Amino acid sequence: MFALLPLFALLPSAFSRPVPRTIFGLGNSTADDSASGAPSPVSLATLNSTLLKPAQFARVAYCASATITNWSCGLPCQALQNVTFLQSGGDQGKIPLYYIAHDGTDNTLVVAHEGTDAKNILSILNDAEFGLVPLNETRFPETAGKNITVHSGFQETFERTADSLLAGVMSGLASTGAKKVLVTGHSLGAALATMTGALIKGAVDSSVDVTVTGFGLPRGGNEAWADFLDSDVGVTFMSNQNDPVPTVPPKFLGFQHSSGEIHIVDDTQQNFIACPGQDNTNCATGNNVLASSVANHLGPYFADITFGGSQCSPPS
Ligand SMILES: *[C@@H]1O[C@H](CO)[C@@H](O)[C@H](O)[C@H]1NC(C)=O
Ligand SMILES: *[C@@H]1O[C@H](CO)[C@@H](O)[C@H](O)[C@H]1NC(C)=O
Ligand SMILES: *[C@@H]1O[C@H](CO)[C@@H](O)[C@H](O)[C@H]1NC(C)=O
Ligand SMILES: *[C@@H]1O[C@H](CO)[C@@H](O)[C@H](O)[C@H]1NC(C)=O
Ligand SMILES: *[C@@H]1O[C@H](CO)[C@@H](O)[C@H](O)[C@H]1NC(C)=O
Ligand SMILES: *[C@@H]1O[C@H](CO)[C@@H](O)[C@H](O)[C@H]1NC(C)=O
16 A cells, blocks of 8 residues: 655655765765674564564554454454553544553553554654754653753654653553553654653663563664663664665764664565664665665564554454
């Protein structure tokens, strides 16, 4: 459905003149600190036990809100047994949905953020109005003095539900007794998950283990933000083949990925690599822009996981 959209058509006029080779991480930027260490293979069995469930929970976030509330969203909900819905927020319009649920099998509190379609995320990411702005240091006091800047659109969206979301997580931890939190999302939802992960990590005590995962994650902030995610949060994110979203906004505008990338090399479900360092040029950052595939943004991430609501019942 998203067959090879002409990517450059989505770029605002400021970028529509001949694009520097660095725009999607190709070539050299003025201060290129991309990692280039050799990736190592990761087995499907390892990914099944670590990232399959986070992908499944992120997939549910695209289904209609009313069907998430009673866990009746069709295949995406059926793939996850023994789950109790606790809270949701957002409106699936201007404010993307998030939900909080309890996974009884792993005694884990799950927070999943809805994303947006590939065309929409690319226009948001390439909209020159959404530059880097200072991270809200009132909300993240532990970042004071670190000069962290983040994508203004992501932060605005995050702020709209941050208070109710955090209150829901704290009461969910208290009511379930869970000592683990999983935060997950795809696309815009993945970018929001990194901010939500930082928020929860800053609010819970050290007895609570917080895991943050993303799929089709765009760059969300500057190098100081990437460093903070690495040192204080820990994010693992999957990039699928030639998905352009993980390569934007471009590094030359000051954006940088945190480390923790797992790259899907091809469609065989056999070739996955862990990419050391930030923006490793052997993984999504090194993609050839001419080979970009917007379809890769949706999946498949595991054999049968496609994001965007097409697998929900009713489809959304
Ligand atoms: C990138 O930088 C390296 C080292 O400075 C240089 O050898 C190489 O020619 C540069 N490549 C491009 C495409 O400018
Ligand atoms: C991974 O999970 C899928 C779906 O549950 C299953 O079909 C596949 O056999 C699993 N592969 C491994 C190596 O565990
Ligand atoms: C769940 O809610 C939806 C929407 O309100 C409704 O159509 C459906 O019948 C409910 N399913 C169950 C199992 O309660
Ligand atoms: C289902 O969840 C409950 C807690 O809500 C837990 O006690 C039970 O062991 C779980 N069942 C399975 C099969 O994991
Ligand atoms: C910054 O975070 C505080 C809560 O810590 C919130 O009240 C305030 O609205 C946020 N500021 C912006 C500009 O979003
Ligand atoms: C933050 O920016 C200020 C002003 O540019 C600079 O003096 C300071 O060293 C920077 N701090 C860090 C931690 O980079």
